[in-house]
Amino acid sequence: MHGRYYRSSHTCKSLLAVTVTCEDLDFPPGFQFGAASAAYQVEGAWNVSDKSENIWDRLVRDKPELIADRSTGDVACDSYHLWRRDVEMTADLGLHFYRISIAWTRLLPNGFANKISEDGLNYYNNVIDGLLEKGIQPMVTLYHWDLPQSLQDLGGWTNPLIVNWFGNYARIAFSLFGDRVKTWITINEPLIMCDVPYNTGSMAPAIVNPDVGAHLCAKNVLMAHAKAWRIYDKEFRPKYHGELSLANHLIWYEPFTPEDEEITETAREYMAGRYSHPIYSKEGGWPPVIEKIMAENSKAKGYSESNLPAFTKEEIDLVRGTFDFYAVNHYTSRHTQGEEGEEFGAFRSDVPDVGAKYEINPDWKPTTSSWFFVYPEGLRNQIVWLREQYGDMKFIVTENGYARLKGLDDTDRIEYYTEYLKQLLLAMKVDHVNVSGYTHWSLMDNFEWLDGYTSKFGLYEVNFTDPMRERTPRASANYYSKIIKQRKLDICC
Ligand code: GBH
Numbered sequence: 001m002h003g004r005y006y007r008s009s010h011t012c013k014s015l016l017a018v019t020v021t022c023e024d025l026d027f028p029p030g031f032q033f034g035a036a037s038a039a040y041q042v043e044g045a046w047n048v049s050d051k052s053e054n055i056w057d058r059l060v061r062d063k064p065e066l067i068a069d070r071s072t073g074d075v076a077c078d079s080y081h082l083w084r085r086d087v088e089m090t091a092d093l094g095l096h097f098y099r100i101s102i103a104w105t106r107l108l109p110n111g112f113a114n115k116i117s118e119d120g121l122n123y124y125n126n127v128i129d130g131l132l133e134k135g136i137q138p139m140v141t142l143y144h145w146d147l148p149q150s151l152q153d154l155g156g157w158t159n160p161l162i163v164n165w166f167g168n169y170a171r172i173a174f175s176l177f178g179d180r181v182k183t184w185i186t187i188n189e190p191l192i193m194c195d196v197p198y199n200t201g202s203m204a205p206a207i208v209n210p211d212v213g214a215h216l217c218a219k220n221v222l223m224a225h226a227k228a229w230r231i232y233d234k235e236f237r238p239k240y241h242g243e244l245s246l247a248n249h250l251i252w253y254e255p256f257t258p259e260d261e262e263i264t265e266t267a268r269e270y271m272a273g274r275y276s277h278p279i280y281s282k283e284g285g286w287p288p289v290i291e292k293i294m295a296e297n298s299k300a301k302g303y304s305e306s307n308l309p310a311f312t313k314e315e316i317d318l319v320r321g322t323f324d325f326y327a328v329n330h331y332t333s334r335h336t337q338g339e340e341g342e343e344f345g346a347f348r349s350d351v352p353d354v355g356a357k358y359e360i361n362p363d364w365k366p367t368t369s370s371w372f373f374v375y376p377e378g379l380r381n382q383i384v385w386l387r388e389q390y391g392d393m394k395f396i397v398t399e400n401g402y403a404r405l406k407g408l409d410d411t412d413r414i415e416y417y418t419e420y421l422k423q424l425l426l427a428m429k430v431d432h433v434n435v436s437g438y439t440h441w442s443l444m445d446n447f448e449w450l451d452g453y454t455s456k457f458g459l460y461e462v463n464f465t466d467p468m469r470e471r472t473p474r475a476s477a478n479y480y481s482k483i484i485k486q487r488k489l490d491i492c493c
Contacts, residue, residue, distance in 0.1 A: 025425050026488035032137075032437035033484045035090065035459060036099035036399055038144035038188070040073045041446035043103060045080030049119040052105040054146040055156070055204035066202055071452035077444055077462050078469045080123060085471060087130040089443060089460055092473070093481045097137040099398065099439050100127060101144035101188065104169060107176075111148030113168035121176060128180050139398075139439075140177065141185040141247070142170055142228065145193050145204065152205050157194065157217040163224045170228035174236045182242040184232070185327055185398060186225040189249035190275045194218045202450060211307050215294075219309040222246075222278050222319050229322035243324035247398045248275050250330050250386075252378030256337035256359060264336040266293070267356040268385065276326075278311065280390035284320030285311050293354055325436070326386060329399035330420075332371065333378035334358040368455045369403040369448070376419035380427040387433050394434050397424065401441035403448070403455040413476040418489055425489070440480060444471050 040056045047053075060072035079086050090098045104111065106120040128138045143166070147156055151165060170186065187193075192203065194217035201208040225246045232244055250272050255264040266289055269277070273287035285291075286308060294308035301307075311319070336356050360366075364373035383395055402416040417440060427433045445458035453464055459477035463470045483489065 024429055025422065025491075027425070028428070030436065031487070032096040032396075033480075034095050034097035034099055034139060034437060034439040035093065035443040035480075036139075036439045036441050037077075037079070037086075037443050037446060038101040038141065039103035039106070040076075040144065040146045041442075041448070042077040042079040042086075042444070043106070044073065044075040044078040046072075046074045048080065050109045050117045051103070051120065052109045052111070053149040054103065054105045055149055055152050056146050058149050058152075059204040059206055063206060066206070067450060067452045068454045069452035071447065073447040075469075076447045077471075082469060083123070083127050084130065086443065087127070087134060087136070089471060089473075089477075090131065090136050091134040093459065093477060094484045095136055096484075097139045097183070097437070097439075098131055098443065099139040099141065099185070101141035101146075101185075102173060103146050104143065105146065105148045108148070108169055108172065111150040112165065113172055116172065116176075124177065128177060132180060137183065138177075138181050139183040139185065140173070140181045141188050142166075142173055143186065144188040147205070156205055157220050158213055160216075160220055160223070162220050163227050166224035167227035167231055171231050171235070174232055174240075178232075178236050178240045178242060182240070183396075184242060184244040185247045186228045186244060187221055187246050189247060189329060190218060190221045191249045191271060194221060211298075211301065211303070215308050218274060219311070222275065223315065225279070226319040226322040230318070233322075245323045245325050245327045245396075246275070246279065247327035247329050248272065250328055250382050252330070252333040252375070252382040252385075253336040253356075253358070254333060254378070254381070256335040260337040263338050263354070263356045266290075266354050267336045267358075270354045270356075272382075272386070273389070276386070276390065278316070278319045279321070279323055280326060280386075280393070281320070282391075284316040290354075323393070325394035325396050326390070327396055327398040328379075328383060328386070329441075330379050330382055330397065331400060331441075332373050333361075333364070333375040335361055367403040368405055369451060372403050374402075374416060374419075376416075376423045378423075379420050380423035380431070383424075383427045383433050383435065384431050387431070392434060394436050396437040396439070397435065398439050399441040400438065401457045403451075403457055406445070406456055406461060408461060408472060408474045410474045410476045413474070414479045417476070417480070418483075418491060421483070422489055422491060 046057050064070045102124060107117060109115060109117050131138050194214050197203045197206055198214035199210040207213055229244050253264050253267050255261045269287040269289050274290055277287040278284055295306040298307045336358055360373050364375045366373055400420055402413040428435050442457040444460040445456045445462040448455045459480055460471040460473055
């Protein structure tokens with residue numbers, strides 16, 4: 001049992017018998033600050049030029065009732081046309097990097113590698129060059145959930161052939177942009193793109209098939225990531241010297257009582273381990289405890305083999321070690337307990353297989369997103385857990401941010417990221433985890449998936465009724481730029 005996870009309120013002194021002073025709470029030289037967005041959430045221009053339909057273009061038309069305000073990403077922030085303003089905002093903030101994603105169907109309208117869109121290529125060249133001209137590094141995600149509908153029609157992430165389709169797409173992106181892009185995220189949040197859609201039918205492709213679909217997706221995503229990493233490693237790394245990883249969505253699970261430690265650890269293996277152990281552990285493959293539970297569950301449900309698709313020995317070796325750093329997307333936490341608990345699943349996606357129940361601590365402040373409660377210590381605990389599981393490596397927080405209603409005076413957002421940054425600094429300074437960067441989600445308000453435009457994550461407010469989509473800095477934008485400039489927090493430990 002890890003007693004140290006029960007630390008709801010503490011001072012740095014009592015925590016480790018080490019006093020961390022205000023001066024210590026500065027960010028080390030070289031620490032990088034950024035902000036993030038994703039293609040479908042900001043670009044708009046869903047059908048311009050030769051861009052083809054992706055699974056979100058399809059979902060918002062076929063099932064508008066799934067989106068809180070029945071909105072779409074058809075125009076969103078119109079960053080396809082207004083990218084110059086986005087670049088200007090990143091420069092005004094003083095960001096070191098800006099994380100964007102490439103829309104697969106904008107670059108490769110067929111989904112396959114046989115045709116590159118000239119307009120798509122120009123667009124991403126413009127954004128990348130525009131950032132570099134201001135001294136801002138582009139961090140590029142290849143896949144942030146907008147699968148070509150043409151590939152979905154062939155089974156999408158449940159078809160093992162997608163490993164090659166994704167590899168071919170990745171190779172093209174590396175060859176077109178690799179001279180200027182040095183940090184790549186292959187795939188954003190397998191948990192949210194496999195478990196949520198196939199367990200709940202809520203996000204695209206909204207196919208309910210929890211027993212089989214979610215797990216096929218999980219294996220193919222890991223294989224596709226590995227394929228892309230190996231392509232980069234062999235064909236591009238020698239000349240471009242970049243770094244790649246996959247970004248995991250991590251909900252920190254804290255035991256409800258000390259007796260719940262074991263079930264909590266199993267739940268962590270289910271949520272974080274499934275998408276980490278194959279890549280970052282020394283042994284590779286699925287977490288053994290999950291393999292065992294899945295085999296038993298599948299048998300109990302009458303299946304002749306485990307629904308968790310096995311990795312062959314070759315596949316284990318192919319996936320293992322395909323990282324240059326660990327990319328952490330973290331927002332929120334849950335309390336975990338055995339069967340007697342109330343059900344509050346993280347994203348209604350992690351409940352089915354391990355017999356854990358999830359609850360919210362009443363002290364954790366709610367936000368405007370139903371899944372999202374504030375617990376800053378969760379970030380530190382999560383990163384320390386990852387380091388314990390998989391050993392020392394470089395970590396980058398690739399997403400962290402806060403959901404609220406509109407309004408420029410967002411002091412609650414400032415409090416949120418200040419507290420989370422403080423916990424990040426404690427992980428670095430007290431626990432000695434190697435964290436090299438922090439990314440605020442998001443640069444600006446955007447299409448927040450099922451929440452549409454009702455939940456706002458932006459440092460910049462976007463006026464979605466204005467055809468010019470005017471962007472206005474919030475208090476949190478000014479404050480973030482101040483932290484970046486002074487390289488320390490205004491609070492003491
Ligand atoms: C990240 O997902 C994404 O990478 C980013 O695109 C997103 O805008 C940001 O965080 C804020 O949400 O709980 O079943 O209602 C974080 C996980 C994914 C949580 C979607 C909410 C809705 C599905 N989010 N999920 S559900």
